[in-house]
Amino acid sequence: MTVRMTAQQVxxxxxxHKITQQDAQELRGQxxxxxxxxxxxxxxxxxxxxxxxxxxxxxxxxMLQQTTVPAVLPYYTKFLQKWPDLNxxxxxxxxxxxxxxxxxxxxxxxxNLHACAQTxxxxxxxxxxxxxxxxxxxxxxxxxxxxxxxxLYNRPAVVLDGNIERxxxxxxxxxxxxxxxxxxxxxxxxxxxxxCHDRPGDLAQALMDLGAAVCTPRAxxxxxxPMRNFCQAAAKGxxxxxxxxxxxxxxxxxxxxxxxxxxxxGEILLERRAQRGLFAGMLGLPTSExxxxxxxxxxxxxxxxAKAVQQKYPLVLxxxxxxxxxxxxxRASVGRKPAQCEWQKKAGLLDSGLPTLFKKAAKVFLSLxx
Ligand code: SF4
Numbered sequence: 001m002t003v004r005m006t007a008q009q010v011x012x013x014x015x016x017h018k019i020t021q022q023d024a025q026e027l028r029g030q031x032x033x034x035x036x037x038x039x040x041x042x043x044x045x046x047x048x049x050x051x052x053x054x055x056x057x058x059x060x061x062x063m064l065q066q067t068t069v070p071a072v073l074p075y076y077t078k079f080l081q082k083w084p085d086l087n088x089x090x091x092x093x094x095x096x097x098x099x100x101x102x103x104x105x106x107x108x109x110x111x112n113l114h115a116c117a118q119t120x121x122x123x124x125x126x127x128x129x130x131x132x133x134x135x136x137x138x139x140x141x142x143x144x145x146x147x148x149x150x151x152l153y154n155r156p157a158v159v160l161d162g163n164i165e166r167x168x169x170x171x172x173x174x175x176x177x178x179x180x181x182x183x184x185x186x187x188x189x190x191x192x193x194x195x196c197h198d199r200p201g202d203l204a205q206a207l208m209d210l211g212a213a214v215c216t217p218r219a220x221x222x223x224x225x226p227m228r229n230f231c232q233a234a235a236k237g238x239x240x241x242x243x244x245x246x247x248x249x250x251x252x253x254x255x256x257x258x259x260x261x262x263x264x265x266g267e268i269l270l271e272r273r274a275q276r277g278l279f280a281g282m283l284g285l286p287t288s289e290x291x292x293x294x295x296x297x298x299x300x301x302x303x304x305x306a307k308a309v310q311q312k313y314p315l316v317l318x319x320x321x322x323x324x325x326x327x328x329x330x331r332a333s334v335g336r337k338p339a340q341c342e343w344q345k346k347a348g349l350l351d352s353g354l355p356t357l358f359k360k361a362a363k364v365f366l367s368l369x370x
Contacts, residue, residue, distance in 0.1 A: 035206030099353035112139025163211025
């Protein structure tokens with residue numbers, strides 16, 4: 001029997017048809033069918049209707065903010081071994097948490113994680129159930145509150161991280177560049193999420209997996225995609241062009257010194273950074289002020305004296321979200337140990353939980369010992 005498609009079905013197949021609420025239901029079915037077959041098995045996933053553990057899901061969502069699954073996995077395992085539940089995490093010190101977080105970046109997340117655990121533990125250990133109440137907690141913004149609402153409580157929520165934004169921009173062929181496209185992306189995503197009453201948590205996680213494996217930033221695998229019959233960007237041959245990136249702005253640069261100060265016992269001076277600003281409360285190698293390169297190099301901190309050395313050290317370069325930093329390595333001595341500093345054994349320094357910037361600097365000094 002020959003099956004004839006209606007004009008509307010033909011349009012839908014070609015992807016030029018605007019996705020309606022009715023289409024969205026069919027689309028969700030395709031996405032969830034794909035997830036049931038190909039969704040990733042991850043330690044924070046609860047498949048087949050299993051009841052999620054709020055602590056484990058929340059921990060994963062905080063770690064996954066701006067960080068990939070492969071980078072998060074070893075940290076997630078380590079945190080669960082050290083702090084298997086909310087009360088254990090709340091009882092840890094901030095320094096312990098920062099040390100265990102070292103290398104994962106965006107350290108404000110670790111401080112907020114701790115503050116959130118303490119707030120929840122003081123309130124009886126229960127996570128709030130509405131996005132509005134979740135957003136009152138430290139470190140939980142619009143995305144995380146939506147993800148927790150969908151995953152923990154199986155309630156419809158528009159879950160939009162970078163991966164899902166990309167999928168929605170393509171599905172609906174949203175052409176303005178980012179970030180101007182965001183309101184349109186959010187409105188279009190609501191078509192997908194709003195009426196999903198049966199498996200909203202799975203829908204969000206399915207889209208996260210599709211963004212990681214199929215609708216990738218470069219060379220999306222449209223032929224393998226469960227959304228291809230609805231995808232307007234694929235139909236227009238512009239999948240890879242969307243979403244259009246924001247115009248690249250040159251980052252400001254900063255410069256300064258990073259110091260290697262060793263005592264007669266072979267210990268290295270580390271400085272606990274102030275409780276505000278980058279690396280707040282963390283231990284690192286001492287540095288000077290960081291300032292714009294059009295100024296002279298900053299003065300050494302009081303009591304620090306540069307040593308004359310033969311080696312020429314390479315600059316330690318590091319890129320933060322808002323600026324690039326170049327630190328000049330200096331061997332130095334210090335008269336009296338400053339109050340915010342402590343001595344740490346040189347052996348094992350690289351494994352002691354230094355943030356990446358200081359680990360890079362320590363490697364430079366260790367590789368060029370006089
Ligand atoms: Fe992405 Fe291609 Fe799927 Fe469209 S068809 S959602 S562009 S992978």
